[in-house]
Amino acid sequence: QKEVEQNSGPLSVPEGAIASLNCTYSDRGSQSFFWYRQYSGKSPELIMSIYSNGDKEDGRFTAQLNKASQYVSLLIRDSQPSDSATYLCAVLNTGGFKTIFGAGTRLFVKA
């Protein structure tokens, strides 16, 4: 079992729809969770961080964390073609030094 698992996609949604990206992790002691966006040929950049169970909203983005289920998700409301990218889920391990990345989910937003 991979430490951080994501559906590789591609996930295709129409413009204006909600895109839902999901991630599961294996380290039950993990405390810090991150979503990064990576455009083709570019480096990852942070979108959201979340540390507590529940929802965290920032503009069109909402991160959701359920530690009991070892599940973290990212919702993108009113999806735009400019949101088309690969989204990487990242989890900080129990020791606190290593951030483990998922393989990423490719999102396409159709105009």
Next chain:
Amino acid sequence: DVKVTQSSRYLVKRTGEKVFLECVQDMDHENMFWYRQDPGLGLRLIYFSYDVKMKEKGDIPEGYSVSREKKERFSLILESASTNQTSMYLCASSPHTGTEAFFGQGTRLTVV
């Protein structure tokens, strides 16, 4: 703005060569990391450092070494480059443990 700068955007090296990838950050961050990114495998941690002259192995350290003589600079060394080390290499830094990572622009290394 945080800036993480990698010395080269593209490199082509021959099998057996010793290769140096340099990374510099300008925000006095404690932690620095080297990842490689391959299609379908995501980012995999090679080495990281949480202080000057300190280094820790990541998940795939074989064939690599690192050096951190100054806080702002973290170097990745391929002792004897092999074709299976052809990849995108990403350097990152973070201010403290548990915080977000800031990435450099990446170095696409091809070993022929």
